[in-house]
Amino acid sequence: MAEKASLWRTATAGLRLAVMLDSAFTAAQIRPLLPGGPGGLVVVTSRQRLTGLHLDGAAFFRLEALGPAAGMELLTRGLGEERVAGEPKAVRQVVSLCAGLPLAVCLASARLASRPRQPIAALADSLAPDSDRLAALEIEGETTVSKALDASYAVLEPSAARLYRTLGDLPLPTFDVRTAAVACAESEQWAQHRLDELTEANLVEDIGPDIFRFHDLVRIHAQSCARNTESEDARSRTLRRVTDWYLQTATAAEQLITPAQFTLPRDYTHPSSVPAPFTVEREALGWLDAHRNHLMSVLRTAAARGWHTTAWQLVDAMWPLFLRLRHYDLWIEAHRIGLDAARHDAHADAERQMLNSGAIGLAAAGRTEEAADWYASSLQAARDAGDVRDEGQALLGLGGCRLDAGRPDEALRHLNLAVDAWQACGYPRGVALARILLGEIALQRQDPARAIPLFAQAHETLVAVSDPHDAARALAFLGRARAQEGDHARGTGQMREALEVFRASGAAHWQARTLEMLGDSARAQGDGDEARTCYARARSLYEVTSPADARRLERAATRP
Structure with a gap:
């Protein structure tokens, strides 16, 4: 892409x-x-x-409803001028009752077109049974559409009608066969057949391979059917099943993508037998990215319903999405929700996890002081709990914040404390992560000779603990340091080796970072064409994940 x-x-x-x-x-x-x-x-x-x-640089314009003339034109396109000219008063009434909503006008047009002998006045009468319905129409536009939808809903088979109601009640912009199966506690084959029926009835849209959605007003109708038919307990169980499945699937993705990452326990009220739709790391990351808005919707629903354990566990399971693809706004929102949920749940380990993971996102988004506050809270909580490993994580984060703030001496102090803490508790992966940052400081100080052994040790350790992503980060920096020291061929080879790891895993942000380092090295060698190629590829990746980095790189690339 x-x-x-x-x-x-x-x-x-x-x-x-x-x-x-x-x-x-x-x-x-x-x-x-x-x-x-x-x-x-x-x-x-x-x-x-x-x-x-x-x-x-976008400018925003709020579109108002269609005016009477535009509504008349849209209806005329569907019915033809001759039929409209025969009942001008009734046409104006239908357009008025549609309240300027294009979908409502189109549905009215389709219904009339399928009944060429029916007077337009008959539809106008059926759309306006009483003044209360007109009042509802002015707010949502639902009443206008519901008459057309009621007839389609009434002829559905009971199982398809049940799925229609169930899907309408979900807080998801789209859905697939697996979601439908989980929501109804049925098989995927059952769900596929029912979705086919709903698609045939034009009650759901098939918008891609195994991707379906409602029109907004159809969703309102389906949700109304659910409220009128299902008990509150049944609707709550449906949401719980879907929420648990998203938690279960995101956790499976996390285990594939970041197996070395410490994972908190998981609790499921309704564990599902529907399998995850991926088997390898890249597919898992693709699923997380494609479903990030679904995961956020489910997370907000869990928090609103007071399912605090599920809420912070969802945030924890989404960690690979944030780490690899850097959706900063979602990262920060999710961790604010997760931190609040962990505190409501009185789960100290989860609270520290939310503080640390959330602080990483704040720092990556450039909100350094706020990130430092989160790390400081985590550090105090870790010391209160006597958790040396978490103490090291908070110190590492504080070191990174001090480095980002241009205070490398303070960064060194925090990072060395993190190394001491992790060596004391026997956590080599943490020591390696600290050494990467220590190496970055040496690179900033134009001291590649000091940086090289730090990156080399970090790479060796991270390979040994089966953390390929962070091992590739260490390798990319090691290559950059070697290129700075003068061993351009070896350094470039190591950076390109790391780049292939990031490409294979789909880690777009670190692909961009590595390409930027390759561009810097090429420019230092006087190879302007190669530098421009690397910078252009890096910018294209940054523009999708981090527009601020794209603008920074564009400015840097224009400097001599």
């Missing part, structure tokens, strides 16, 4: 191009599709605010 996005920007750099992107869900969906150069215009429609696009 990053290479496609880069090619798209290159191909469009010299064009005056207008791009229409309809029904976007997140800002991250939009960024890879922005054309290059200053001559383009991109128009994005969404039911979300997409405030993150403000960082990309």
